[in-house]
Amino acid sequence: MSGARKAALALAGGVGGAKLAAGLQHTLGDALTVVVNTGDDFEHLGLHISPDLDTVMFTLAGVANKSQGWGLEGETWNFMAQLERLGGSAWFRLGDKDIANHLLRTSRLAEGLSLSQMTQQLCDAYGVRAKLLPMSDDPVRTIVHSGELAIPFQEYFVKLQCGPRVDRLEFRGASTARMNALLGCIAPGSLEAVVFCPSNPYLSIDPILSIPGVREWLRSLGAPVVAVSPIVAGTAIKGPAAKIMRELGHEPSAATVAAHYRGIIDGLLIDTSDMDLQGEIEALGIAVRVTNTVMKSDADRITLAEESLRFAREVSKR
């Protein structure tokens, strides 16, 4: 397969997106670039923590903790137990191995390295084949507005367990953030596909799209843009996407995902359980591929990745 293949670009957030990115990496190897959301980055105990970058990196390196759904496999918790004993803040769990990432990243950023450079160093150390790029080297912070409250994302997501109603999302810093300069290395015409992974549209993909110039740049690549719906049968496989969709006044469905991405995607892959939505989505001018989008195994990831690339090729011929 590797001879004639072109490259591809994926946009991803956390766990679901990372799974499809891993499938794409299996097929494309180092011809895959993954742009990762950094809107959920935050400072905690003085550490710069990049949850989505880590999740994608660990997943692509094959060292993600699958049963836990985040963090590293074979993780231990001796730091955390001691921190709790000392009365430290314990709502965000930091594994002993995980802290090595955070501390190394934080200290090298303080020395002047960019987040992109640091991500490259970590990916090299972990043996990630795809190219992982934070959406921007400038800080963008997702803020959840709920009534009078402006809640930093990780507090909403981890401490408050996505409890508060989402009235509005703010990507603080996005309007002045610069798109990752390394994205400029991707030559127009060099990609066979841009794939929006099945990440949360509001919390994972929108922050990337909110960086000035990203939407125009995506179009300028001249590649078909397809997305995989993170909503299956009206619910999210993981995370608060369906809940937020409802709170923002929409029916949780793959059709809502399609409407949300209208004007930027050419095609949407939806699950077989949502096949009755095909007509509704196509009426929006978006091509549809009905397939199994639930990734339970490594084989599922690869199958869905290949189906996404195949669908993109078909879309581009229309």
Add this chain to the structure above:
Amino acid sequence: MSGARKAALALAGGVGGAKLAAGLQHTLGDALTVVVNTGDDFEHLGLHISPDLDTVMFTLAGVANKSQGWGLEGETWNFMAQLERLGGSAWFRLGDKDIANHLLRTSRLAEGLSLSQMTQQLCDAYGVRAKLLPMSDDPVRTIVHSGELAIPFQEYFVKLQCGPRVDRLEFRGASTARMNALLGCIAPGSLEAVVFCPSNPYLSIDPILSIPGVREWLRSLGAPVVAVSPIVAGTAIKGPAAKIMRELGHEPSAATVAAHYRGIIDGLLIDTSDMDLQGEIEALGIAVRVTNTVMKSDADRITLAEESLRFAREVSKR
């Protein structure tokens, strides 16, 4: 014993000093104040690390790693293994539990807490009964001058294993550092003794004495000042004290310790193996107590602590 006893003050650096401080705490409880060297504090991977404060704190809390000679008992090393895997700096070993101290201290100092306040919080959490005070809340950094080189202390001590010849020691920042303000809470006449623990005179006690006003303040307390020689039979129980003594042009002996502390101590406790030095030291105007100063067991610590206090009482009556 607790009814009539007065309070005492100890000056201490690392392991040897911590042992005697633990003995003193056994006898005096919260009537003991320990002033701890911070000249070997340093920044590493963005963390504020206070090795002597930690050693004394862990020892007084009964959680020090006795076999290792530093750090916490029951320590694990999963962070360190991961850090090495990621190509991080590995010359200074950071245990999983230990990092909880460092990270909590670093983040709270960044929030504006003083090192004294943070030390108090950690001591409360660990259940230390004595009052531990860093010598100053201002940064003082011990620099080892060796030929043309100016080597930060931890690099000299850990990375270079005390290999380079010491030509001169510098306590950078000491001349403008303020003595810990909480030492002002100790009322003149309230102490039965000031005890210089058997720590390295050059690396542990001298930094404390180099803070402007400390020597005068010690005298103003009106308490007898006694020291326990860290040199026994011409060698140091632990650490480079004897080597440095030689490099600075002195014979490694308890008599050299006496000469070094001349004018500030009233009495010196020396080991039975050094009893032949008694006359030489007394000729300096320093009282001598010959006793067993090698602390192999918890009982040894208590015996030496009680002997130090008894000796101080006797010295004060002369």
